[in-house]
Amino acid sequence: MSVLVITCLSAGLLDSLNPSAIAQMMIIETMVQKRKNALFFILGIGLANFVLGLGILYGIVNVLASILAHIVERHADTVSTLAFILSLVLFIAGIAMIMRSKTKRSTEGEEEKLDGRAAGASALSPTSVS
16 A cells, blocks of 8 residues: 555656646646636546556557557668658758747737737747746
C-alpha cells in the first residue's frame, strides 16, 4: 500500500513539471472566459489522458509499434524519405509561424502603445518566453 502511495505522489510531482500540463494551465487561465468552457477543456484533456493511459496499459502501443516496425522494415527507404520531407515541411511551417507572430506582435505592440493597455492573451507565443 505504501508503494502505491509513494508511486502516486512521485508521479504527481513529476507531472507538475510536465510542459504540456503547464501549457494547458496557461491556456485555461488566459484564454477561457467562461467556467463552462474551462470545464469542457479540462474534461477533454482528462479524457484524452485516460484513453492514452488505457492504451499504454493494455498494450496498444506495443501492437502499433510492431506494425510500424514491420512497415519500416519493408519500406525503409520510402519511410526515411517521407520523414525527411515531412521534417522539412514542418520546419518551414514553424519558421513561417514565428515570422508571422513577430510581425503581428510588432504591429500589436504599436497599437497597445497607442491604447495604453497591457498585452493580453493574444500576445502569447512560443517565442515570448525568451
